[in-house]
Structure formats: C-alpha cells, structure tokens
Amino acid sequence: MIEYIKGYLSSGTTPGEAGNLFWATVYILLVIAGVSVAVLCMNWLERKILAHMQIRLGPMRVGPHGLLQPFADALKLLIKEDIIPHDADKLVFWSAPVVVTMTAFTTFLVVPFGRTHAVTDMNIGVLFMLGVSSLGVLGIIMAGWSSNSHYPLMGSLRSSAQMVSYEIAMGLAIVSAVLMTSLQTGTGTLSMIGIVESQASQHTWFIFKFFPLGFLAFAVFAIAMVAETNRAPFDLPEAESELVAGFHTEYSGFRWSLFFLAEYSAMLAVSSIAVTLWLGGWMRPFPNLLGGPTWDMAFSFLPALTFFVLAAGCFLGTIRMPKIPQFRIQTIGLGTFGALLGFVGLVLLVPAVSVRIQDIYWFVVKVAFFMYLYIWYRGTFPRYRFDQLMKVGWKVLLPTGLGVLIATALWGLMPQLSAALTGVLQ
Amino acid sequence: MNPVATPFFFYFLAITAIVSAIAVITRRNPVHAALSLIVTLLSLAGFYLMLYAPFVAAVQIVLYAGGIMVLFLFVIMLVNLEQNIREYQFNKQWIVATIAALALGGLLAFVYRTGRGVFPSAFYQSYRGLEGDNTQQIGIWLYGNYMLPFEIASLLLLVAIVGAVVMAKKRI
Numbered sequence: 001m002i003e004y005i006k007g008y009l010s011s012g013t014t015p016g017e018a019g020n021l022f023w024a025t026v027y028i029l030l031v032i033a034g035v036s037v038a039v040l041c042m043n044w045l046e047r048k049i050l051a052h053m054q055i056r057l058g059p060m061r062v063g064p065h066g067l068l069q070p071f072a073d074a075l076k077l078l079i080k081e082d083i084i085p086h087d088a089d090k091l092v093f094w095s096a097p098v099v100v101t102m103t104a105f106t107t108f109l110v111v112p113f114g115r116t117h118a119v120t121d122m123n124i125g126v127l128f129m130l131g132v133s134s135l136g137v138l139g140i141i142m143a144g145w146s147s148n149s150h151y152p153l154m155g156s157l158r159s160s161a162q163m164v165s166y167e168i169a170m171g172l173a174i175v176s177a178v179l180m181t182s183l184q185t186g187t188g189t190l191s192m193i194g195i196v197e198s199q200a201s202q203h204t205w206f207i208f209k210f211f212p213l214g215f216l217a218f219a220v221f222a223i224a225m226v227a228e229t230n231r232a233p234f235d236l237p238e239a240e241s242e243l244v245a246g247f248h249t250e251y252s253g254f255r256w257s258l259f260f261l262a263e264y265s266a267m268l269a270v271s272s273i274a275v276t277l278w279l280g281g282w283m284r285p286f287p288n289l290l291g292g293p294t295w296d297m298a299f300s301f302l303p304a305l306t307f308f309v310l311a312a313g314c315f316l317g318t319i320r321m322p323k324i325p326q327f328r329i330q331t332i333g334l335g336t337f338g339a340l341l342g343f344v345g346l347v348l349l350v351p352a353v354s355v356r357i358q359d360i361y362w363f364v365v366k367v368a369f370f371m372y373l374y375i376w377y378r379g380t381f382p383r384y385r386f387d388q389l390m391k392v393g394w395k396v397l398l399p400t401g402l403g404v405l406i407a408t409a410l411w412g413l414m415p416q417l418s419a420a421l422t423g424v425l426q
Numbered sequence: 427m428n429p430v431a432t433p434f435f436f437y438f439l440a441i442t443a444i445v446s447a448i449a450v451i452t453r454r455n456p457v458h459a460a461l462s463l464i465v466t467l468l469s470l471a472g473f474y475l476m477l478y479a480p481f482v483a484a485v486q487i488v489l490y491a492g493g494i495m496v497l498f499l500f501v502i503m504l505v506n507l508e509q510n511i512r513e514y515q516f517n518k519q520w521i522v523a524t525i526a527a528l529a530l531g532g533l534l535a536f537v538y539r540t541g542r543g544v545f546p547s548a549f550y551q552s553y554r555g556l557e558g559d560n561t562q563q564i565g566i567w568l569y570g571n572y573m574l575p576f577e578i579a580s581l582l583l584l585v586a587i588v589g590a591v592v593m594a595k596k597r598i
Contacts, residue, residue, distance in 0.1 A: 092461065123561055127484035134492030138464065141499050145457055153503065160500045164493065187562045 014112075014193070016120020027119045031108045039264040040070040046375050053379040064317055064334045080253035085147060088250065092146035097251070097258035100139030104262040107132045107269040112192045114282045114359025125192035126174055129273055130167075133228070136266055137163040140230075140237065140247050143259070147250035155246030158386065159230060159237035165393040166227040166234075172401030173221035176408040177277040180206050180214070183412055196281030203288055205280040210411050216404045218278040220397050222373075225270040227393065229263065231374055233381035234389060271370035272363070279366050282359035300354050303361040307345030314338025435476060443469040456502045460495060467491045481561040 008020040015023035044059070044066065051058025059066025084093055110125040112118040122128055137160055144156020181198040182188030189195060199205055207218045227234040238246030248259045275281060284299050315338045321331040348354055384392070410417070442465060449462035467490045474483035568576050 089455075089457075092457070122480065123559065124480045124484040127481070127488060127561075131484050131487035131492055134488060134496075137492070137496055138461075138499070141496065141503070142461070145499070145503050157500065157503065160496050164496055164500075167493070187559070190561055 012116060014116055014118045014121050016118075016122075024119055027117075028109075031111075031119060032105060035105065035108060035265050035268060036261070038268060039261055040074070042264050042267075042371055043070045043073065043260075045371075046378075049372070049375045050379050053376075064321070064330050067334075067337070074257070077253055077257040082253045082255065083250075085149065085250050087148045089146040089148065092142050093250075096139050096143035096146060097255045097262070098139075099142060100136055100262040101258045101265075103132050103136040103139065104265040104269065108265070108272075110192050111269070111272045112196060112276060112281055113363045114356075115193065115197075117282075117360055118193065121191050121193045124190050126178065126190045126195070126273065126277070129192075129269065130171065130174070133266060133269060134163070134167060136262065139262070143251065144247040147247075149250055151243045151245075151249045152247045155237045155239075155243050155249070159247060162227055162230070162234065162236065162389060162393075165390060166224045166397070169220055169393060169397035169401045170224040170228060172398070172405050173217045173224065174273075174277065176213070176217040176401070176405045177206050177221075179405070179408050179412060180209050192276050192281075195276055196283065199280050200283060205278060205283075207278040210408060213404055213408050213411060214278065216400060217408070218274070220401045220404065221274055221278070223392075224397060225274060226374070226377060227389070229267045229270055231263075231267065232378040233383050235383060236386060236389060239383060267371065267374055268367060271367045271374075274370060275363060275366040282363045284358070284362050300358060301349070303354060303357055304345045304348040306361075307341050307348060311338045311342035311345060314341060432476065435472070439469045439472040439476070442466075443473075456505070457499065460498050460502055463498075464491050464495050467495070479560055481564050 004020070005022055008015060008018050008023045015021075015027055047069070048058045048066065059069040062068045062072045084090060107129045109119045110122050110128055112121070140159045141156045144152040144154075144159070147153070177195070178188050178190060180188075180202075181195055184198070184202055189198065202209070206214045208214060230237045236246075237243075238248070240246075243249070248256055251259060286295075290299075314334055318331055318335045318338060321327050321334065348357060446462040446465035446469070450459045450466065453459040453462060467486060471483040471486040471491070474480075474486060
C-alpha cells in the first residue's frame with residue numbers, strides 16, 4: 001500500500017497517466033477544495049475591488065475589512081429557507097443546480113497546474129473542457145424553464161442564444177492556437193499539458209507567436225470567454241435591471257449558492273484554458289530574457305515573497321486598528337491571520353517545497369490576472385443590448401477568428417510555401 | 427494503463443442509455459423528452475470512450491449534447507407546451523414504425539451473430555496503441571484519404587445553412 005502511494009511520487013507524470021487511483025483521488029479533492037477557496041476569495045475581492053472602483057468602502061463590518069464576509073454569506077445561504085415554487089417542474093428544478101455545479105467542477109480534471117499537477121492528461125484535453133463547459137448551459141436552460149416563470153425563461157433563452165453564438169468564435173480561436181502546436185513536430189496536440197510543452201519547446205508563449213496573429217486569437221478568446229460565462233458586459237441572462245435576476249430568479253438559499261459557485265468556477269475554468277493556450281500555462285515569465293540559474297533562483301523566491309507581502313499588509317492593519325476593547329478580538333484575529341500567512345511564506349522558502357510549488361504559483365497568478373480583468377470589466381463597461389451582443393459575436397468575432405485561423409495556417413506553412421515558390425521560379 | 431471496472435461501466439452506461447431512450451419516446455412533456463435524449467447521447471459518448479475513441483466522444487458531447495440539443499431546447503421552450511401535452515401523442519403510423527423497428531433490430535442481431543469475431547475482444551487489443559493519438563489519426567485520415575467525401579459533406583452543410591437563411595428571410 002505504502003509502496004503504491006510512494007511509487008507515484010517518482011513517476012514524474014500526472015496520477016491519471018500513472019494510473020494511480022489514490023493520488024488521483026487526492027488531486028481531485030485538492031482541486032475541489034482549491035476551487036472552492038478561490039471562489040470564496042473571489043467573492044470578497046470582487047466586492048472590495050468593485051467598491052473601491054466606485055469610491056465606496058465595500059464590506060467592512062464582518063471581520064477586519066470585511067474579511068469574514070464570504071463565510072457569513074455562506075452561512076446565511078445555508079440556513080435560508082429553501083423554496084421550490086408550487087408550479088415548478090420539481091425534478092428539473094432540483095437537478096439544474098446540480099448539473100451546473102458538476103459540469104463546472106468536472107472541467108478542472110484536465111487543467112494543468114504544473115507538469116505533474118493535474119488530475120490527468122487527456123489526448124482530447126481542450127475539447128473535453130469545451131464540451132463539458134458547454135453542458136453547463138443546459139443547466140441554465142433547465143433552471144430557466146423549470147421555474148415556470150417569465151423572467152427566468154427570458155434569461156435562459158438569452159443565455160442559450162448567447163452561448164451558441166460565442167462558442168463558435170471561441171472554438172476558432174482555440175483551433176488557431178492548436179495549429180501553432182504542430183509547428184515544430186508536424187503533429188499538433190489537444191492535450192493541455194502537450195500544448196504548454198510545445199510552447200516551452202518553441203521558446204515563446206503563443207500570445208507572442210506570429211505577432212499579431214497569436215494576440216488576435218487570444219483577444220477573440222478573451223472576449224468570447226466573458227460572454228460564455230455570462231459576465232458583465234455580456235450578463236444579459238441575469239440583467240438585474242431588466243430580468244430581476246435572470247435564470248436563477250426563483251432559486252433561493254443553498255440552490256442559489258450552487259449557481260454562484262458554478263458561475264465563478266466556470267470563470268476560473270475558462271481563464272485557465274486561456275492561460276494554458278496562450279500564456280504558457282505553468283511556465284514563469286521571461287524565461288528567455290532573464291534566463292539562467294541566477295534568475296531561476298530569484299524567481300523561485302516570488303511565491304514566498306507574495307505571502308510575506310500579504311502578511312505585512314495584515315500586520316499593518318493590526319497596527320492601525322483602533323486601540324479600544326471592542327476591537328480587541330478583531331485585532332488578535334487579523335494578527336493571527338498575518339502570522340499564518342507569514343508561516344506559509346516561510347514554508348515556501350524551503351527548497352524542496354518551492355521547487356514543487358512554482359508551477360502552481362505561476363499558473364494561479366496568471367489565472368488571478370484574468371479574474372481581476374473580469375472584475376475590472378464589470379466595474380467599467382456598460383451592458384450590451386441584445387442586438388449589439390449578436391452583432392459583436394457574428395459580425396466581428398467570427399470573421400476575425402476565421403481570418404486569424406487562415407492566416408495562422410498560411411504563416412505556419414511559410415517555409416514549405418516559399419520553398420515550393422522558389423522551386424517553381426527556378 | 428489498464429481499464430478500470432470495464433463490465434461495471436459497460437452495464438451502467440447501457441442501462442442509462444436504454445432507460446433514457448425509452449423515456450424520450452414515452453414522456454409527454456417535450457422538454458423532458460429532450461433532456462432524456464441528452465442523457466442518452468452522453469452515455470453514448472461514454473461508450474465511445476470505452477471503445478478507445480476519445481475524439482469521437484468529445485465531439486459527441488460538444489456537438490450533440492452541447493450544441494444541437496441546446497438549440498432543440500431553445501425551440502421547444504418557445505412552443506406552447508400546455509396544448510402539446512393535452513393532444514393525442516401518437517399518430518397512425520405505429521404499424522409501419524413497428525415493422526421498421528423490428529427490421530432494424532433484426533439487422534443488428536444478424537450483424538452481431540455473423541460478425542462476432544471482429545467485435546470487442548479481438549477489436550480493442552489491436553487498436554490499443556492508437557488511443558494516444560486518436561485525434562491525430564482521425565485528422566490524417568480525414569484530410570488525407572477521405573478529403574473528397576469530407577469536402578462534399580461540408581458543402582452539403584453549407585447548402586443547408588444557405589437554404590435556412592433563404593427560407594427565414596422575406597427579402598434578401
């Protein structure tokens with residue numbers, strides 16, 4: 001048994017490839033826990049950042065700077081009354097949030113947080129993620145229809161129309177990135193790990209490859225993915241000024257929180273597709289410009305440094321806390337949290353840990369950048385009207401995606417084409 | 427890597443597929459029927475995975491379950507359901523339908539009896555090696571040997587798209 005568990009650690013592959021059930025289960029549990037924690041953090045960060053963008057304070061009451069607000073919200077949602085409308089289609093109403101959550105979490109099976117840090121590596125990785133996340137829209141449609149109410153139905157109609165039209169542009173952008181993987185070896189790959197490895201062997205992230213083609217494909221994907229996840233400025237399915245809350249109007253309590261969880265984990269999932277395909281996945285930035293062991297060393301301190309900065313922020317907050325008895329518990333709590341973060345930073349300084357954690361750190365940092373973009377969009381862009389949404393999808397993104405795909409194929413064939421041309425001319 | 431619990435997954439998927447397929451034709455509510463059809467399609471995708479054809483499985487999920495069925499549901503939701511449920515469900519073609527179903531079943535049984543040798547036990551031993559590059563193999567065959575049929579099929583789809591646009595628009 002212990003041999004079985006230890007055997008995987010030296011294999012240098014993902015548990016799925018090694019066929020190790022124990023580690024696969026551990027990884028699955030870790031991914032689910034990690035995604036849930038990330039959703040909690042996103043909840044707090046989104047409210048805080050949005051508030052600061054609008055010159056407000058945001059949540060301040062529950063814990064220092066509202067740090068405990070997500071937990072309070074989760075508790076509130078758990079103990080709220082669970083209402084199923086009388087005329088709702090019970091079975092479908094019940095299964096809709098389950099479908100949405102399951103699909104959102106299943107996509108993380110193939111997300112490569114590092115060369116060995118993925119549950120498994122599939123030959124069809126990207127397709128699998130696209131397919132499973134496109135099943136999520138079924139849950140939204142089921143929710144909207146089964147509520148037997150006008151606003152949810154309108155919301156889910158909008159959602160399905162939007163998803164079907166933006167999926168095409170998204171697919172075209174992905175295909176042009178997959179084409180790039182075939183440049184050196186002759187055969188491309190759809191496996192997420194394979195895509196990152198081909199970026200490593202070509203010594204460039206695909207966003208910089210064939211400039212501006214890689215960047216254009218990335219831009220098409222970055223726009224389409226916001227629409228795919230029903231976020232502002234494409235949040236027509238839940239436009240609160242028109243449709244109350246869109247497809248989840250009739251949901252309350254825990255079922256509603258499942259929709260919330262699924263929405264945020266779907267955002268994380270599409271962001272990790274973007275990171276894997278165009279931003280070099282788990283690779284650290286500037287491997288060419290700032291190469292060599294010295295720079296590797298310097299970059300390996302960054303994970304610990306991040307935690308030290310966070311800890312320093314906490315300690316600063318502890319010092320600035322009002323010195324009155326009512327705030328004593330908050331002060332102690334914040335200090336303990338800071339100490340915890342500092343301890344994690346210290347653990348990350350241990351060479352054995354920092355070597356293994358680096359991949360995950362860079363992947364998470366890149367995904368976090370996309371999550372910040374999501375919040376930023378929400379804070380700055382007004383919502384699209386439905387005809388504008390369709391226009392952007394079909395008349396701008398789709399032709400751009402097609403053009404980029406053709407141009408990428410031609411550019412990739414350039415050596416063969418020019419050889420053929422010179423052959424003809426001579 | 428050896429497959430895990432193959433008989434269990436086979437019977438699990440088979441039962442799911444059959445039960446949901448029966449639900450497709452017996453449910454009175456068209457939305458329920460469509461949802462059951464999605465379950466059938468997903469379990470078929472599971473079968474493709476078991477047959478070492480991951481690409482076909484993924485395409486089955488992306489196209490059928492994710493794309494076509496979404497459009498189906500989209501249309502069904504716009505139809506007046508209350509009237510549909512009250513109406514008599516079966517038209518008078520059940521004799522023809524029974525004969526067609528029996529003929530298809532007979533064909534399947536015949537193929538199973540005569541072609542036993544080429545079915546799974548012999549089949550997947552030899553195809554094992556291809557699982558890793560299933561997608562690449564399909565790509566090479568589609569754009570190599572079967573280039574012309576592939577292009578004809580895409581032309582057919584293009585005609586269908588143009589036809590739909592022509593019929594939907596009053597003025598072009």
